């Protein structure tokens with residue numbers, strides 16, 4: 001997918017909502033969980049109910065890998081269903097991968113070529129050679145973890161460090177997550193980079209925007225984690241919109257009854273209407 005297609009879709013829908021597909025058998029309606037096809041059936045009904053209100057879907061790999069081969073089959077069916085039925089929706093493999101170059105190449109092949117996701121989340125800490133294999137894939141996006149939504153983000157990502165600007169002898173104090181953005185913006189194919197920034201980190205979104213003014217930001221953490229959509233919009237929007245805001249549990253498990261898909265649609269619509277006010 002091209003970035004212009006994503007932006008066009010966002011403007012048409014007046015939504016930059018990403019629905020996180022994190023299927024958890026313990027939270028799903030009981031009438032589905034007896035079926036061997038439960039995960040895909042759940043996802044399909046969620047997708048059919050929410051697609052009008054969102055522009056992206058983000059299956060998190062943990063929720064599939066936890067079920068072995070059946071989980072992998074459910075993931076394959078889900079991405080095929082999305083690509084065939086709703087091809088305008090941007091798809092994110094939330095895999096948080098990254099390894100030495102030849103290994104990352106295999107991850108890129110698996111997620112971006114074979115499964116044909118539009119993008120993948122990648123951990124940046126092994127550096128340029130671990131990210132390059134993802135960035136080399138045409139028409140696909142690498143979503144680098146910058147500042148995550150969890151408590152532990154402060155353990156490393158918010159640590160201060162000294163950074164020297166190119167062609168200068170002066171040092172400046174910046175956070176490790178800022179250095180990740182600053183350095184990665186100099187890499188080849190940086191136009192294929194997006195960044196993860198938690199909705200719980202609103203005081204830092206402005207600084208992310210300053211370092212990567214044109215990049216799309218994937219912002220998880222509204223809903224169940226308590227992040228504020230209006231604060232995210234205030235600091236994160238750019239002239240191309242530049243935001244994908246994710247909600248998973250808040251949409252998927254709005255009801256545990258037979259009306260789960262309608263309840264999910266209502267939650268997605270609520271977020272979409274809030275988003276429309278900012279567009």
Ligand SMILES: O=C(O)c1cc(=O)[nH]c(=O)n1[C@@H]1O[C@H](COP(=O)(O)O)[C@@H](O)[C@H]1O
Pocket residue numbers: 020022060094121147148149150196197198220221222223224225246247248249250
């Ligand atoms: O990369 C992510 O998507 C991610 C990064 C982050 O900083 N925080 C975060 O919550 N996520 C993911 O976003 C989703 C959030 O789910 P809910 O809290 O249920 O909306 C989960 O799949 C998380 O793994």
